[in-house]
Amino acid sequence: MDVEKKYFSNISFRERAIFEGAISMAALFHQFIGTPVNKKTAKSLEMAISDSLQLQPAIEKVEVSIDLRRVKQANTEFNYVSLSGDMLDVRIHSKINDSIAIVRMEFIEELNYPLMYVEDINTVD
């Protein structure tokens, strides 16, 4: 089966780069929110998140940063927290042919919301 032709010929390469980046960003959020984490385990969790999301279609790079200041602020009696959206800053690079999208998630205080948006979208020469 020609997957590209059958399922993706109705959108442009640029649109599909955006589409695939968006999918992986929301996958990341809804898969990993709730995971127990503290400053000792943040690195291995960042690595597993990055490794697993890079497997998805069109994903070239996943940069994940867990904000240890916010982890500390949310700390509990048991010295760990549940990972939440305000602790994450993520950039996902997706590429379809010559179109590269960088989808970003960052917590915006003014919105009290972990906003997902297209930080950059361009064409490789």
Add this chain to the structure above:
Amino acid sequence: MDVEKKYFSNISFRERAIFEGAISMAALFHQFIGTPVNKKTAKSLEMAISDSLQLQPAIEKVEVSIDLRRVKQANTEFNYVSLSGDMLDVRIHSKINDSIAIVRMEFIEELNYPLMYVEDINTVD
């Protein structure tokens, strides 16, 4: 296969009631934390949580309450929040033979933590 005999004969009925209640409580937390919710959708989410967890072994009843005051406090620019542990109050009733456990999760401010514990455990006459 006699599952009871092969896998559960090393613990008492009382212990297994505790075991199964604990499993379903943590399942609930880690499955549903992160779900988008607001006051309009809280009821259908409570119902789906309750229905799905009651399918697990030994679970007789699942009482789920989403705290709308906390949902409101956490509200975002987009009029919904991600379900988090501090918004949940849950009682799960598990029963093995004549032993009934009530496992509770409630957010304890002093611990800043959604504590899971055995609220009651007894024997049906």
Add this chain to the structure above:
Amino acid sequence: MDVEKKYFSNISFRERAIFEGAISMAALFHQFIGTPVNKKTAKSLEMAISDSLQLQPAIEKVEVSIDLRRVKQANTEFNYVSLSGDMLDVRIHSKINDSIAIVRMEFIEELNYPLMYVEDINTVD
């Protein structure tokens, strides 16, 4: 803050409809995969999935169908299964201004994969 202007002026309405639909589809998958389900609880789970995802930005409608034939095929000793991607058929309608995208997820046997793609994208007159 003008969220639209600050974060979304670099993409078209059509592209953002695709973006938001993709986000909600992956959110659905990674939030609800693993939920205990059988034929008795499928309806309340479909409803909670639909209600919760409709809260996300730009989402107009979420049509979720859990395939009871596949639920039955995967049945276990305990008469329920963990929801998996092959059991889901979903259409999400997202709308930004006059652009409407329908994002679809369906299990494609030949790919052994729950494919997410843009089923339709058009402009409302």
Add this chain to the structure above:
Amino acid sequence: MDVEKKYFSNISFRERAIFEGAISMAALFHQFIGTPVNKKTAKSLEMAISDSLQLQPAIEKVEVSIDLRRVKQANTEFNYVSLSGDMLDVRIHSKINDSIAIVRMEFIEELNYPLMYVEDINTVD
């Protein structure tokens, strides 16, 4: 607050070791089921799962093994799979005072089910 006295004095140390092990096992299942994985990323995922669950109360050790044979069997067009219960073999060691429980999850073909049970429970001398 004396958490032990207030919330856990109604069960024995042995019962609480079982309780806490059960919680962490179900947390593991419902947090990580659905994560993209293939043979290249299995190790970092196993490590993050183990690290994060060891943060929970009473957990001493978490041994996680992802079955690469089953990952291969479930492989998709895109060379990765969604982690599912039949791919996991896990032992969680929990300890309360002198009571140690080993909670196990393994996929039992005959039940078509990833069974969680108490593999061993004893008292340290």
